[in-house]
Amino acid sequence: xxxxxxPPQPALRARPIGVFDSxxxxxxxxxxxxxxxxxxxxxxxxxxxxxxxxxxxDDEVRSLTATCLAWLLAQGCRxxxxxxxxxxxxxxxFLRAQFGPGFPIVGLVPALKPAVAATRSGTxxxxxxxxxxxGEKLAEVTRQFAVPAGVAVLHLSHPELVPLVExxxxxxxxxxxxxxxxxxxxxAAGADQLVLGCTHFPFLVASIRAEFGTQFALLDSGAAVxxxxxxxxxxTETPGAGGETQFFVTGDLGQATPVMAALTGQPVRxxxxxxxxxxxxxxxxxx
Numbered sequence: 001x002x003x004x005x006x007p008p009q010p011a012l013r014a015r016p017i018g019v020f021d022s023x024x025x026x027x028x029x030x031x032x033x034x035x036x037x038x039x040x041x042x043x044x045x046x047x048x049x050x051x052x053x054x055x056x057x058d059d060e061v062r063s064l065t066a067t068c069l070a071w072l073l074a075q076g077c078r079x080x081x082x083x084x085x086x087x088x089x090x091x092x093x094f095l096r097a098q099f100g101p102g103f104p105i106v107g108l109v110p111a112l113k114p115a116v117a118a119t120r121s122g123t124x125x126x127x128x129x130x131x132x133x134x135g136e137k138l139a140e141v142t143r144q145f146a147v148p149a150g151v152a153v154l155h156l157s158h159p160e161l162v163p164l165v166e167x168x169x170x171x172x173x174x175x176x177x178x179x180x181x182x183x184x185x186x187x188a189a190g191a192d193q194l195v196l197g198c199t200h201f202p203f204l205v206a207s208i209r210a211e212f213g214t215q216f217a218l219l220d221s222g223a224a225v226x227x228x229x230x231x232x233x234x235x236t237e238t239p240g241a242g243g244e245t246q247f248f249v250t251g252d253l254g255q256a257t258p259v260m261a262a263l264t265g266q267p268v269r270x271x272x273x274x275x276x277x278x279x280x281x282x283x284x285x286x287x
Contacts, residue, residue: 016041016246017233018072018080020065023051023166024256025200026083027263029108032222033081034245036230041242043075045273046260048251052162053086054129054198061131064277065091066098068250069105071275079104079233081225085128085198089135104232108199111219112141115193116151118217125154125186125216128197133157138197154191158182162200168259170203171210179204179211187215196220203263248273 017037019030023046030044047053047068053061065087072080080103082088082095088107095105110132115124124146132138133155146153161182164175186194194216196202202220247270249256257270 014040015076015078016043017229018042018069018075018077019044019083020047020068020072020080020087021045021082021084021199022047022053022064022086023162023200024048024259024263025162025165025198025203026081027260028199028202028220029081029083029222029225030245031264032226033229034243036223036226037234039243042245043072043077044245044247045072046247046249046251046256048166048249048256050250050277051166052129052159053084054131054157054162055159056131058090058131061087061089062091062094066095067275067277069095069099069103071273073099073103077103079106081105081229082107083199083225084108085110085221086131089132089137092137106225106229106232108221108225109137109141110195110197111221111224112138112153112195113145115195115217115219116145116149118219119151119193121190121192122150123152123154123186123189123191124193124195125156125183125189125191126195126197127156127161127182127201128195129162130157132197152189154186154189156182156186161204162198165200165203166259168262170263171207175204176207176211179207183208183212183216187212191216193217193219247271250275 019026019042045068050064069080085108092107110126142153158178160178169175247268250273253270253272260268
C-alpha cells in the first residue's frame with residue numbers, strides 16, 4: 001500500500017511579542033528590542049489613562065499591570081516585556097504566578113550592578129520613581145552588589161519627570177530646571193554613575209548632558225532587557241519575518257500620537273485599546 005506524500009507546510013508566522021509600559025517610557029526599551037529582533041512583530045501598549053504609576057499603591061500597580069498584560073495575551077502575544085521599572089518592582093512574581101509558564105514575562109531591574117562595577121568615586125545615584133526606589137528588586141541588587149563593595153547608593157526622584165516626558169517636554173526648559181533641582185545634590189556628593197531607573201528617563205539624556213556635561217555616566221536597562229528577551233522568547237516559535245509594530249494607548253489618542261512620533265523619530269499610527277479595568281485581568285489570567 002503506497003503511503004500518501006504530503007507537501008511540507010510553510011512555517012507559521014510567529015505571534016507578536018507584547019511590550020507594556022504605563023506610558024511612553026517603554027518606547028526606549030522597544031527601540032532596543034527592535035534592534036535586537038529586527039524581524040519580530042511587537043504590540044506596544046501604553047496605559048496612558050493611568051500614567052504615572054510611580055505614585056500609586058503597590059496593589060494598584062499590580063492590578064493595572066495584570067489587566068494590561070491580559071489584554072496583550074488576548075491580542076495573541078506569545079509573551080510580554082514589562083518595560084516599566086515601577087511595574088516590574090512589585091508585579092513580576094505576581095504576574096508570573098497569574099499567567100503561568102505558557103506566557104513568559106520579562107521585566108526590568110535598575111542597572112545598579114554595572115554602575116557599582118564602574119564607579120571610581122564610590123558613590124552612585126539611582127533616578128527612579130518612588131515605587132521603584134522602595135521596591136525589593138532594587139533593594140536586592142543593592143544588598144548583593146553595592147553593600148559588599150562599600151559603594152554608597154543615592155536615591156533620587158521627582159514627581160514631574162514622568163509627566164513632562166508624557167507631554168513631549170523631555171528637552172524643555174522646565175525639564176532642565178527639574179533636573180538641576182534633583183541631580184545637583186548627587187553631583188555635589190561626587191556621584192559619577194547615574195542609573196536611569198525608569199524607562200522614561202533615557203529620553204532625558206540630552207537634557208542631563210546639557211546641564212551636567214560628563215559628570216555622570218548614564219546607565220539604563222534597555223539593552224540588557226533586549227538580550228534577556230532573546231533568551232526567553234526566541235526559540236518558542238518560528239522566528240517572524242515582519243518587523244512590524246502596532247501601537248496602542250488606553251488614554252487620549254490626540255495627545256499620545258505626536259509624542260510617540262517624536263520619541264520614536266518616525267510617523268506612527270496609534271490605536272485605542274478598549275477594555276475595562278480591572279475585571280479583564282483575572283478573567284484572562286485564569287484561562
